[in-house]
Amino acid sequence: MSAWLPVARDGTFWFPSQGSTNAAPADWVFYFILGISAFFFLLIVGVMTFFVLRYRRRRGVPAQATAHHNMALELTWTFIPLGLVGAIFYFGFVVFLDQRVQPNSPYEILVTGRKWSWSFTYSNGVTDRDLHVPLDTDVRLVMSSDDVIHSLFIPAFRVKYDLVPGRITKLWFRATREGQYPLLCAEYCGTEHSNMSATVHVHRPGEFEKWLNDASNRVLQMSPRDLGARLYVTKGCASCHSVDGKAGWGPSFRNIFGRQHVVREDGREIQVLVDENYLRESILDPQKKVVVGPYSAVMPTYQGRIKDQEINGLIEYIKSLKDAP
Amino acid sequence: MQSVAGVNYLNHGKGFRSWAFTLDHKRIAIMYGVAIVAAFFLGGVMSLLIRTELLAPKTPETFPIGNIMKPDTYNRVFTLHGAIMIFLFVIPGIPAIFGNFALPLMLGARDVAFPRLNLLSFHLYAVGTVFFVLTMLFGSLDTGWTFYTPYSTTTHTNVILATLGGFVLGFSSILTGLNFIVTIHKLRPPGMTWFKLPLFVWALYATSIIQLLATPVLGITLLLLIAERALGVGIFDPQLGGDPVLYQHFFWFYSHPAVYIMILPAMGVQSELISVFSRKHIFGYRFIAYSSVAIALLGFFVWGHHMFVSGQGTLASMIFSALTFSVSIPSAIKVFNWLATMYKGSISLETPMCYALSFIFLFGIGGLTGLFLGALATDVHLHDTYFVVAHFHYVMFGGVMIAFLGALHYWWPKMTGRMYSETWGRIAALLLFVAFNLTFFPQFVLGTRGNPRRYYDYAPLKELQPLHILSSVGAFLLLAAFTIMLGYLLHSLFRGRKAPANPWGGNTLEWKCASPPPPHNFETPPPVGDPYDFSHLEFDEAREEYVERSRTGEACTA
Numbered sequence A: 001m002s003a004w005l006p007v008a009r010d011g012t013f014w015f016p017s018q019g020s021t022n023a024a025p026a027d028w029v030f031y032f033i034l035g036i037s038a039f040f041f042l043l044i045v046g047v048m049t050f051f052v053l054r055y056r057r058r059r060g061v062p063a064q065a066t067a068h069h070n071m072a073l074e075l076t077w078t079f080i081p082l083g084l085v086g087a088i089f090y091f092g093f094v095v096f097l098d099q100r101v102q103p104n105s106p107y108e109i110l111v112t113g114r115k116w117s118w119s120f121t122y123s124n125g126v127t128d129r130d131l132h133v134p135l136d137t138d139v140r141l142v143m144s145s146d147d148v149i150h151s152l153f154i155p156a157f158r159v160k161y162d163l164v165p166g167r168i169t170k171l172w173f174r175a176t177r178e179g180q181y182p183l184l185c186a187e188y189c190g191t192e193h194s195n196m197s198a199t200v201h202v203h204r205p206g207e208f209e210k211w212l213n214d215a216s217n218r219v220l221q222m223s224p225r226d227l228g229a230r231l232y233v234t235k236g237c238a239s240c241h242s243v244d245g246k247a248g249w250g251p252s253f254r255n256i257f258g259r260q261h262v263v264r265e266d267g268r269e270i271q272v273l274v275d276e277n278y279l280r281e282s283i284l285d286p287q288k289k290v291v292v293g294p295y296s297a298v299m300p301t302y303q304g305r306i307k308d309q310e311i312n313g314l315i316e317y318i319k320s321l322k323d324a325p
Numbered sequence B: 001m002q003s004v005a006g007v008n009y010l011n012h013g014k015g016f017r018s019w020a021f022t023l024d025h026k027r028i029a030i031m032y033g034v035a036i037v038a039a040f041f042l043g044g045v046m047s048l049l050i051r052t053e054l055l056a057p058k059t060p061e062t063f064p065i066g067n068i069m070k071p072d073t074y075n076r077v078f079t080l081h082g083a084i085m086i087f088l089f090v091i092p093g094i095p096a097i098f099g100n101f102a103l104p105l106m107l108g109a110r111d112v113a114f115p116r117l118n119l120l121s122f123h124l125y126a127v128g129t130v131f132f133v134l135t136m137l138f139g140s141l142d143t144g145w146t147f148y149t150p151y152s153t154t155t156h157t158n159v160i161l162a163t164l165g166g167f168v169l170g171f172s173s174i175l176t177g178l179n180f181i182v183t184i185h186k187l188r189p190p191g192m193t194w195f196k197l198p199l200f201v202w203a204l205y206a207t208s209i210i211q212l213l214a215t216p217v218l219g220i221t222l223l224l225l226i227a228e229r230a231l232g233v234g235i236f237d238p239q240l241g242g243d244p245v246l247y248q249h250f251f252w253f254y255s256h257p258a259v260y261i262m263i264l265p266a267m268g269v270q271s272e273l274i275s276v277f278s279r280k281h282i283f284g285y286r287f288i289a290y291s292s293v294a295i296a297l298l299g300f301f302v303w304g305h306h307m308f309v310s311g312q313g314t315l316a317s318m319i320f321s322a323l324t325f326s327v328s329i330p331s332a333i334k335v336f337n338w339l340a341t342m343y344k345g346s347i348s349l350e351t352p353m354c355y356a357l358s359f360i361f362l363f364g365i366g367g368l369t370g371l372f373l374g375a376l377a378t379d380v381h382l383h384d385t386y387f388v389v390a391h392f393h394y395v396m397f398g399g400v401m402i403a404f405l406g407a408l409h410y411w412w413p414k415m416t417g418r419m420y421s422e423t424w425g426r427i428a429a430l431l432l433f434v435a436f437n438l439t440f441f442p443q444f445v446l447g448t449r450g451n452p453r454r455y456y457d458y459a460p461l462k463e464l465q466p467l468h469i470l471s472s473v474g475a476f477l478l479l480a481a482f483t484i485m486l487g488y489l490l491h492s493l494f495r496g497r498k499a500p501a502n503p504w505g506g507n508t509l510e511w512k513c514a515s516p517p518p519p520h521n522f523e524t525p526p527p528v529g530d531p532y533d534f535s536h537l538e539f540d541e542a543r544e545e546y547v548e549r550s551r552t553g554e555a556c557t558a
Helices: A023-054 A071-100 A207-221 A224-234 A276-284 A308-320 B016-020 B025-053 B071-090 B093-106 B115-137 B159-186 B199-231 B244-278 B285-301 B314-342 B351-374 B376-382 B386-416 B422-448 B459-495
Strands: A107-114 A117-121 A131-134 A138-145 A150-154 A159-163 A169-174 A179-185 A198-203 A260-265 A268-273 B537-540 B545-548
Touching: A023 A071, A023 B314, A023 B351, A023 B376, A071 B314, A071 B351, A071 B376, A107 A131, A107 A150, A107 A159, A117 A131, A117 A198, A131 A207, A138 A150, A138 A159, A159 A169, A159 B376, A179 B459, A198 A207, A207 A224, A224 A308, A276 A308, B016 B025, B025 B071, B025 B093, B025 B115, B025 B386, B025 B459, B071 B115, B071 B159, B071 B386, B093 B115, B093 B159, B093 B199, B093 B244, B093 B386, B115 B159, B159 B199, B199 B244, B199 B285, B244 B285, B244 B314, B244 B351, B244 B386, B285 B314, B314 B351, B314 B376, B351 B376, B351 B386, B351 B422, B376 B422, B386 B422, B386 B459, B422 B459
Parallel strands: A107 A138, A131 A198
Antiparallel strands: A107 A117, A138 A169, A150 A159, A150 A179, A179 A198, A260 A268, B537 B545
16 A cells, blocks of 8 residues: 555655645644544535435335424524634634744745746855755745746645735744755646646755856856856756757757858848857847747847856857757 | 327427527527537547547657547547537536426416527527637647636637637526526415525526526626737736736636536435435435535635645735635535435435435545645645646536436436336446546555646656556446447337336435426426425335325326
8 A cells, every 4th residue: 555655755655755845834724724624524414414314215104393493503503614714724823924924034045936947046146056055054036037937846844825927025943953855846838737846855054055166167157158058958948948859939059150040030030140249139039030840939038137258158058059060 | 287198399390490599498408408408418529539649658669559649639628528528518417407397387487587588598609619619629728727827818729619618608608507596586476485405406506596697707807808808908928027927827717616506406316316316305305405506605715725836925825715614514514414314215226226325326536536635735735736637627517517417317308208128227337437447546555656648648647557557448338338328228219118207216306207208397386395205105006106195096107
């Protein structure tokens, strides 16, 4: 049984294992409601089954006359449930309040959601597609969306909050267990909604700072091509453009540099050479010249969200994706 | 009581026009029935496609089962499943078919107050359905049935056609509600005071209030959405100066009360079935009647519980959570009263009663799991996961659909004039019950384990595959149950035993006219009594129906 059900991997029958300070109280509220619900469900179904068996129809035995109403009974089964749901509301509310009231001086990470990837920007300017956080530290995510509504959901932490275009939303947590956890998008956002996932890495004290420094150094010391390879992942290019020649939502980057492409500009089909300037334009204004083919013109503009050095890096990376002649 | 022997509403007039332009509430009910069941079939096919696709996560090592469509197709299929089931099946279902058929009969009336308006409602329903079918043919729809902005204002699918369909269907719903309210106010026979109304009528009354007050908000919201999409008027899109959360407020201001448009008529059916098949006066009549109205009113103040993690303020969330719990109380009162009705009764498990008992079990789970979603701390984790999907299927399918089938089997003899096979009826009800739980119970665990809804792929959570497989197997067993039902109901139509006037021993007025009823229902208004007093009805073995003890042999079928 346990090999078959998901309990085998980690956590309980109901939940993945608890990874944040918020998880234990939230789960406690769940089990509190579960206890009350199970009691009333068994009571209702038990009484129903008993009545069906005890008072099943028998030839010549009519129904017995009983009272048509009973005010005391009605008030009892109005006010006992009312008291219980009052308690459920209260516990649900106080635990929620702890989740929503922001802690003093947390470590802040900027989060951007877009179709269909995440990027997490840290205090030293490093941007990564995964979320890295220190253990036992209050972390606040300051979140915004580039396009439609997304929702950041970390099941192990029992936290979730929407990323709404046009406003900033916040979410905080304090991780309690080292390890890696899935981070998912919970608000439907289109084609690759179910692939808009990332990994949360919870690092031991000291390890997080080390990761952050290394990541920063890697970026500073990178060759333009390596920087481009990294941006290809962190900026979300990878969700639509493959590097192995397979067509995705956009054309593959393999062997794309130096080719002639038929594109549509202002409704006219023209031929362009895929060179540095075309690539630069396609990053900054992707809808201007849309390549003709089995693709969707869904790419957001990167105008104002990418530095020149980074564009050059991406171009160098795309140039490098050329099979040897 | 009928003037010409053998003439009933079904054989009175032949040909397409005699149906399509009929003013007879009973024929309109039958037409709704055919259209709504067809819509259910279409929505059901979509659900089987979804469950097939979810047999396996898309990981390299998985056996390539279940990979039958691309993500874009999947998104269209689940959107159409939701939109068709909600707008074309669950919302109109019980009121449009069984309300239309039974309400005038229960009042001893010849028709609803505005028969022409009633026909217009049906024609609008048909037009709305055509819009949905056109949407499927031209560009389809991939927004989810909720049309959340800014996704819905930027997607390339045909949002405008679908929202126009929703707009037209809204008017169908509003006009039916208006018609029922006036009918209940003005067409009650002398002696039928408010507290002598059948509880199904009370439920329809409460439902109609919501239809009349909430549906216009949906209409306005959909028009605003069209204005933004077609004309670029910035209402919801932040790039145009709008607010996407505002859309959610507007949408749920209708769509949460709409949940009660769906469930209240089901509860009304439930009150009739429990009482009739227990041969017992309904317990706590006034509490059940008032609780319908309480649900209708309180249901207007809880919409924000769909938005606890949407960016809505914490204070607003707190208030909406508290109000949400208040609406659970009237539902609990109804369940307790149904149980008390069964106490010391004479309970028989004919097919409609099997569905009524099923309802208590399944709606019990559906209602109680709502507590997890109304509580703020637990909703944060469960929101937009399969837990929500399981919860509302337990309410919509386990509640509304099961009561719909209870009503279908209860009024079938009256509507068609034929009996169906009790044995097969019970087998289908049992199979449906088992298959339903197999399909949807695992989805609660999928939700608590963190599987978001509307997921084409669950590769990051691939250890959950066994639960998805259980759910898919259940879905195909549901198909089997519905196939059995289709079989014995078709058999009943053509070969079934002729139905007597009162096969179940109901004391509401529809059982006092022939099965099927004559075109104008009653020549003279039937005498009005207590709808839940069964003491004068007894079963006549020879005629296989219930007759009045004092006047045995001269019941109104003669």
